[in-house]
Amino acid sequence: MHDQFDTHDISPETEIGVNRARRDLLKLTAVGIATTGALSATSSAAFAQYNGSWDKTFPQNDRVDHRKVSYSNRLGILLVADLYVPKDLDRSKRHPALVIGHPFGGVKEQTSGLYAQTMAERGFITLAHDASYNGESGGQPHFISSPDIFVEDFSAGVDFLGTHELVDRSRIGVIGVCASGGFALAAAQIDPRMKGGAKYAGGGEPLSAEARLGALTAANEQRWVEFAGGETRYGALPQTVDDRTDPIVREFFDYYRTPRGAHPRSTTAISVTSDPAYFHFRPFDQVAAISPRPILLVAGENAHSLFFSEQAFAKAADPKELHIVPGAGHVDLYDRVNLIPFNKLTLFFSEHLA
Numbered sequence: 001m002h003d004q005f006d007t008h009d010i011s012p013e014t015e016i017g018v019n020r021a022r023r024d025l026l027k028l029t030a031v032g033i034a035t036t037g038a039l040s041a042t043s044s045a046a047f048a049q050y051n052g053s054w055d056k057t058f059p060q061n062d063r064v065d066h067r068k069v070s071y072s073n074r075l076g077i078l079l080v081a082d083l084y085v086p087k088d089l090d091r092s093k094r095h096p097a098l099v100i101g102h103p104f105g106g107v108k109e110q111t112s113g114l115y116a117q118t119m120a121e122r123g124f125i126t127l128a129h130d131a132s133y134n135g136e137s138g139g140q141p142h143f144i145s146s147p148d149i150f151v152e153d154f155s156a157g158v159d160f161l162g163t164h165e166l167v168d169r170s171r172i173g174v175i176g177v178c179a180s181g182g183f184a185l186a187a188a189q190i191d192p193r194m195k196g197g198a199k200y201a202g203g204g205e206p207l208s209a210e211a212r213l214g215a216l217t218a219a220n221e222q223r224w225v226e227f228a229g230g231e232t233r234y235g236a237l238p239q240t241v242d243d244r245t246d247p248i249v250r251e252f253f254d255y256y257r258t259p260r261g262a263h264p265r266s267t268t269a270i271s272v273t274s275d276p277a278y279f280h281f282r283p284f285d286q287v288a289a290i291s292p293r294p295i296l297l298v299a300g301e302n303a304h305s306l307f308f309s310e311q312a313f314a315k316a317a318d319p320k321e322l323h324i325v326p327g328a329g330h331v332d333l334y335d336r337v338n339l340i341p342f343n344k345l346t347l348f349f350s351e352h353l354a
Contacts, residue, residue, distance in 0.1 A: 055109055055263075056109045056110075056113050056114075056117075057109055057110050057113075057114075057260075057261050057262070057263055057335075058110075058113065058114040058117070058335070060117075061117050061118075061120075061121055062087075063086065063087055063088070063121050064084050064085065064086060064087060064117050064120045064121050065084070065085045065086075065087050066082060066083070066084050066085075066117070067082075067083055068080065068081070068082055068083075069081050069082075069083045069127075069160070071156065071159065071160045072156070073132065073149070073152050073153055073155075073156035073159075074152055074155070074156065075132075075149060075152060077132045077133075077137065077138045077139045077149070078137065078138035079129050079130065079132065079137045079138070079153060079156055079157075080108075080129070080130050080135065080136035080137050080138075081108060081127050081128060081129035081130065081157070081160070082108050082109075082113055082116065082127070082128045082129075083125070083126070083127055084116045084117050084119075084120035084125070084126045084127075084128070085120060085125050085166065086120050086121065086122075086123055086124075086125075089123075089125075089166065091166060094166060094167060094168035094171075095123070095124070095125055095166055095167060095168060095171075096123075096124055096125070096167075096168060096171035096172070096173070096349065096353035096354075097124060097125040097126065097127070097161040097164070097167045097168075097171065097172050097173075098116070098119055098124050098125075098126045098127070098172070098173050098174065098175055098349065099126075099127050099129070099154055099157035099158060099161065099172065099173075099174045099175070099184075099194075100112045100115050100116045100119075100126055100127065100128045100129075100174075100175045100177065101128075101129065101131065101150075101153070101154060101174075101175070101176050101177060101180030101183055101184055102128065102129075102130070102131065102135075102177055102178075102180060103177050103178030103179060103180065103334065104145070104178055104179035104180075104270070105134075105236075105237075105256070105266065105267070105268035105269070105270060106177075106178070106256075106266050106268075107130055107134065107135035107136075107263055107265045107266045108128040108129060108130050108135060108136075109135075109263050109265070109266075110261055110263055110266060110334070110335075111177050111178070111261070111334040111335060112128040112129075112175075112177050112180070113128045114335060114337075115128070115175060115177065115340075116128035118337075118342055119175075119345070119346070119349075122342075122346050123350075124349065124353075125161065125164070125166055125167055127157050127160065127161055129153060129156075129157055130265075131149075131150050131153055131180075132146070132149045132150065132152075132153055133145070133146070133149075135265050135266075136265065141232075141271075143234060143267065143269045143270060143271060144270065144271045144273075144274045145270045145271070145274040145277070145278075146274065146277055147182075147183065147186070147277055147278060147281040148277075148281075150179075150180070150183040151183045151186045151187045151190075152187075153183070154174055154176075154183060154184055154187035154188075154191070154194070155187055155190075155191045155193075157174075158172050158174075158191060158193050158194060162193065169193070170195070171195060171353040171354075172193060172194060172195060172353075173194065173195055173196040173197060173198070173349050173352070173353050174187065174188060174194050174196075174197045174198075174199075175197070175198050175199070175345075176197070176198075176199040177333075177334070178330075178334070180199075181199035181297075182199075182281070182283040183283070184197055184199050185197065185199055185283045185284070185287055185290070185295075185312065186281075186283040188290045188293065188295075189283075189286050189287065189289045189290055192293070194293070195293055195352065195353060196293060196294050196295075196296075196348070196349060196352035196353055197290070197293070197294075197295050197296070198295075198296040198297075198298060198345050198348055198349070199295065199296070199297055199298070199312075212279065215275065215276075215279075216276055216279065218272070219272055219273055219275045219276050220273075220276065222272050222273050223273050226273065232271055232273075233271065233272040233273075234269040234270060234271055234272065235269070235270055235271075235272055235275075236267060236268045236269040236270070237249065237252055237253055237256055237257060237268045238253070239257065241253050248304050248330075251304075251329060251330060251331045252268075252331060254331065255331050255334055255335070256268050260335065261334065261335060283312075284311055284312050284315045285315075287312055287315050287316045287317075288315060288316060288317040290316065290317070291316070291317035291318060291319070291320075292317075292318075292319065293352075294319040294320065294321075294348070294352045295312075295316050295319070295320045295321070296320075296321050296323060296344075296345070296348045297309040297312055297313050297316075297320070297321070297322045297323065298322075298323045298325065298333070298341065298344070298345075299322070299323075299324055299325065300324075300325050300327075300328030300329050300330055300332055300333055300339075301324050301325060301326050301327060301328055302327065302328060302329045303328065303329050303330035303332075303333075304329075304330055305330050306324075309322060310322070321348075323341060323344055325339055325340075325341055327339065
């Protein structure tokens with residue numbers, strides 16, 4: 001397992017194409033941000049504090065206990081996660097819990113950890129995991145993506161929480177952040193143990209036949225190269241931006257490539273040969289199957305991905321709710337604690353995991 005990935009090794013060709021590739025991939029998969037509990041109504045972002053063993057991109061909360069845990073998913077891949085438990089929890093009782101997934105290319109020390117710690121402060125036991133093949137979790141080769149396995153990772157989190165001595169297994173919910181919104185939606189469709197979900201999710205419109213064939217051809221030609229021992233190609237955010245940079249790429253850059261959200265295990269690099277798996281990943285097609293369990297979709301008013309949440313809402317069955325955050329963009333809901341509607345999510349889970 002690699003702890004770091006030197007994105008300077010990514011070829012210029014790959015960096016030039018990453019803007020289009022990332023946008024196309026977001027159209028094919030579910031993208032968005034789930035939101036939950038609040039930290040502060042005045043601070044604008046949670047910035048990195050690397051103090052001793054605390055390696056997160058947000059400050060540690062002294063009202064929450066944290067420890068690293070590991071467990072295997074159904075495929076035998078070892079997942080590494082952070083477990084957050086309120087310090088003032090009544091340990092004579094069992095409590096509601098949440099599985100929280102990170103954005104595509106991210107790690108548990110970033111957005112999902114911030115959400116997990118905040119929700120723990122509000123009374124929930126929370127679990128933020130690294131997806132298979134990413135971060136500290138197992139799976140080889142690293143830095144690949146597989147939507148079906150990422151969906152399985154959510155159910156594995158329910159496995160872990162449901163056997164924890166402090167968790168009421170009948171009161172487990174899920175939160176999907178960015179692409180994990182789609183993975184969480186897909187998991188909830190086939191795992192009724194998930195009693196409620198908050199997601200900023202997407203599904204997107206299909207590419208044109210020509211664009212689809214071109215993307216599939218390029219990715220699968222690359223399989224021959226790598227099978228023959230050639231260099232593995234990765235799509236990742238560029239190391240620098242300029243006036244020509246796509247606004248959406250710049251938005252992600254401002255989080256992943258700056259002290260605001262950068263983490264050494266979050267390279268954003270995903271192998272090019274991973275892309276075809278998303279062409280048939282349609283998490284909205286059966287989203288109505290989640291009913292009568294509730295869904296809360298959260299989206300920024302100015303988010304480029306807003307229409308994904310609108311599509312999911314249109315296809316979902318009741319009970320469902322679409323919450324639009326005024327003035328927020330897509331990545332704002334990664335860490336802008338003055339914009340993330342934590343109170344809304346706390347009320348949602350308090351009601352539906354009661």
